[in-house]
Amino acid sequence: MAHTKIGGKTLLEIGYPQTPVFRTAMRVMEADFSHLSQEEAIELLKKILADPAAYVDDPVLGTIAEQLLQPVAPPEIELRATPVPYTVYGKDYIEEGAIRQINNAVRLPVAVAGSLMPDAHQGYGLPIGGVLAAENAVIPYGVGVDIGCRMCLSILDLPEHSLYTNEAAYVKELTSHTKFGAGAEWKKREADPVLERSEFKDIRFVRNLLDKAAGQLGTSGSGNHFVEWGIVTITDINNEWNLAPGNYVGLLSHSGSRGMGAQIAGHYTQLAKELCPLPKEVQHLAYLDLDTEAGQEYWLAMNLAGDYASACHHLIHKRLIKATGATLLARIENHHNFAWKEMYQGKEVIVHRKGATPAGKGVLGIIPGSMTAPGFIVRGKGEERSLQSASHGAGRQMSRTKALASITPQELNAVLQEHGVTLIGGGLDEAPGAYKNISTVMASQTDLVEVIGRFIPKVVRMADGGPPED
Template identity: 70%
Template structure:
């Protein structure tokens, strides 16, 4: 079916007034109704024009409706004068700007509690490493652009010395069984039940993204996303898998929901800003009420994106483990860009973790270091002041721009060589020196998690530089 084109002349003929609503309508039609029939699009345009007030909270048509009835646009919602309580872990090495960002978030009228993890640094809306609990409201930028960005670690039955004796085989597997970067797709891909989910049929924006999701399934993003082989040292004799303490080969990956998540995040963030107008310095914290159609749609789309991200990791691990002829012995995985319904302070709240690892008592997770520094398998302690959260990594101490300007290629090569790490791809923006000391970060959250094991990278695959997706 050819794509439907709608012009300003046609819209004016339907009764749409000259002004911004024309270009807004054309954009909505191009993005969400490109394959609709002329009759279908004319029918919905007529309905919106006849009763725009009925569409001011619609997930697709709200911007058009609000342009038709400007008086329906919400007034600016003021922040609280006094923030709700929040805890900061590792305050001594977190920049003041990052703390200011969280301080704005905990002044939202819907905020109930907050926390800042020791790897925190500035982002959009919530800082990276920020945790925010709200009542019946979800903040798209509180989840992040890369919805469901997560870690996945598989421990396998290969001998540790094979990382040296069969290094070329491991390297070949990483080169040819992974794909990295914005827009990366497999020409021939596996199927997965996540692609058959009803949300792809029921939510307009997801209908337009299903083909992209199918092509990108099992691929990784750019920036700090990686797939790497290394050695896991299990130190807890009472671990959940019954593995004997000692060293094992393991596969660790970090990435999220690819173009699907980015498009969902962008769409619902724009909608939230239309429906929830905040002061300029807090506008990225705009929320969607979960009692509205838009809020429910985002919640469903967010959960789908999270499940899609999980499926991506599982497919990556399946391909690489099969390529090496190995068997999986154990797996640990967790989101760190997501929102959950949890009970805190005696009531159900929406807990946003933007770059933070769930650390409810007894829950396992992965906290990576850098391409040369160790990562850690951790077990949550259920600390209430952190809202059952911990850091999602070491955290940046340099921006990407500063890292590229400050660290030379020779310095990076020497650091990799000194640590016995082979790097495939990657850029100076992800150099180990751009990150905080993971041991300092772990010490600052000793009350939040206990260490079950440690992962040391040996062979790392990343995209060839470029912006991160999370």
């Protein structure tokens, strides 16, 4: 009787995956089971495939079973040959690396449209200042490491002159009621509804982050995160708060979701890379399908981190407003590291804004400058080509390494003195010279937002230097 020989075609028909198990199964069947008929050999292979765990301890068939039980890596996903449309604002001021990154992003199979803001510079995955609309998919590194990083401005009834005549009190309260740095926590923990959210129980990975989140609530990160007192000038007579045009004391903060957001970003980025293998040059753009459990988990965790970031700002502002005896007249705030479900050309898409301010028609936002340059209160114009987005700041023109190497403490102090700014903490990597000219950036996006007010920093609190969290 002729020996039975199992080939690759037969294994495919049975349903075996095209992995090393192919070669192993053919070798084992030829060496130890060639005496079986074709039908008997196929039946045995079907049984192993149906329940490989039952054969793991078999001295011969166990090698087939073990390889069937190993996770199968999905094939590498190909990029589009032709990118989807995208618009670049302020191209003359944007480094080549950021342009290259947005070029790659708009070639993803899920990409619908893209845009690059005038403050853009190179990051991981999407560039900082990158905006990408995707179809039913979310990119963890399209949101960023510091999920929900945001701006919050409180306009107060304190007299403007008090910033000059009573600066020491403003410095004291800012020092006493803020904490900065990667591991910063408050000894006395505050209660907040965000800590009672069901996601802390329902999502296994997030469960372990509750204690860290509780300790860091109401603190700020390192890098470019800040809390500062300054002068708000309202220029629009038809503003949303019915405030008389003129000057007010303002409290402005910039930070995100702290250690909790960073760990969520890291965990789901790694998961996305495993589930969505992309070519090496775009591996940080790995995405999660929103119809999958992993995609839904990340979406819920991202929204939790965004709400947590908002709660951090509100607690910081609450403490400082209470300490100064001020009354809140108006508040403007916005995320700039997040993903939203929005409509684009009549279709729901997921809009990722990594370092970009939402600028839908009539939507208010804040675009800061630097520790000495003005920030701007803006109203969005709803420009479709920018995916209803604007810049999130001035944007870096020097890397942190270059800034540390080229800016001296004496130069920083001279700039601070020239602008009448008192700095508490802060590293040379955050010196004003490390940033683009905010006026140039704003001039590049007049189609995207209208300016309705300004903020001039006067007393600035930052961490003592170190890597950024966004």
